[in-house]
Amino acid sequence: MPELPEVETTRRGLALKLDGRRIARIEAHRPDLRFPLPKNFAKTIQGRRVEALERRAKYILIRLEGGLVWLVHLGMSGRMLLRLGWPNDIGPHDHVVFATDEGWSVTYNDARRFGMMDLVPAAALPRHRLLAELGPEPLADDFTPAVLQAALKGKKTPMKAALLDQTVVAGLGNIYVCEALFRAVISPKRLAGTVPPEKLKKLVPAIKAVLNEAIKAGGSSLRDYVQSDGELGYFQTRFRVYDREGQACTACEKPVKRIVQSGRSTFYCAACQR
Numbered sequence: 001m002p003e004l005p006e007v008e009t010t011r012r013g014l015a016l017k018l019d020g021r022r023i024a025r026i027e028a029h030r031p032d033l034r035f036p037l038p039k040n041f042a043k044t045i046q047g048r049r050v051e052a053l054e055r056r057a058k059y060i061l062i063r064l065e066g067g068l069v070w071l072v073h074l075g076m077s078g079r080m081l082l083r084l085g086w087p088n089d090i091g092p093h094d095h096v097v098f099a100t101d102e103g104w105s106v107t108y109n110d111a112r113r114f115g116m117m118d119l120v121p122a123a124a125l126p127r128h129r130l131l132a133e134l135g136p137e138p139l140a141d142d143f144t145p146a147v148l149q150a151a152l153k154g155k156k157t158p159m160k161a162a163l164l165d166q167t168v169v170a171g172l173g174n175i176y177v178c179e180a181l182f183r184a185v186i187s188p189k190r191l192a193g194t195v196p197p198e199k200l201k202k203l204v205p206a207i208k209a210v211l212n213e214a215i216k217a218g219g220s221s222l223r224d225y226v227q228s229d230g231e232l233g234y235f236q237t238r239f240r241v242y243d244r245e246g247q248a249c250t251a252c253e254k255p256v257k258r259i260v261q262s263g264r265s266t267f268y269c270a271a272c273q274r
């Protein structure tokens with residue numbers, strides 16, 4: 001499932017070929033993804049110039065001329081495939097295909113169809129039902145230990161669940177929550193409201209560091225992705241606890257544990273993380 005670093009990598013990859021270009025051709029091959037596509041979706045986008053590509057949490061915001069924002073979420077399995085030229089064969093999961101006036105095309109492929117697209121007037125974007133409740137951007141300067149402390153105050157949910165709550169901090173998913181909690185030596189089971197401020201002072205930089213490292217790993221391989229199979233936004237990164245059940249903790253060498261919290265796997269070191 002694409003998390004913030006994968007979405008950011010996708011955004012950067014798309015920006016290389018879309019920024020300032022006109023959408024010369026666009027086809028939607030079905031009327032809906034997770035939600036129905038807006039009325040006259042393709043017709044509204046066709047011919048407009050891309051002014052900027054931004055990201056908010058796990059949403060890609062394609063700013064189009066005329067004050068319109070094309071909102072994209074990759075859901076569980078959405079991928080953006082970039083290639084030179086219109087694709088020769090369009091598969092059953094290639095739901096939206098578009099191309100720029102320079103001839104680069106993007107195929108939105110989404111087998112499970114949990115992704116979404118919407119068209120929103122720029123002025124209405126902050127009030128959009130999917131964006132309005134989002135907490136601070138983890139990589140922004142206004143995400144500080146004090147802000148996190150205020151958001152967690154009195155919370156009786158485990159730390160793992162609290163950090164997955166998009167109103168606490170936007171865009172964090174399972175992998176990077178596990179990794180950040182390990183780096184900050186905080187137990188994922190600890191009740192969020194009981195984590196002392198000193199620990200939150202470690203956690204906030206840990207969250208920013210794991211995200212930045214993952215973005216860097218994805219970003220450095222962008223060129224290769226475009227040149228080889230055109231797939232943006234997936235990369236190998238070295239996890240310290242995630243998916244390492246039974247392997248030695250990188251700090252104390254005791255085996256990494258896996259537990260299930262709110263239906264999702266949590267990986268952590270029970271010896272280090274308190």
Ligand code: ZN
Binds near residue numbers: 249250252254269271
């Ligand atoms: Zn350990």
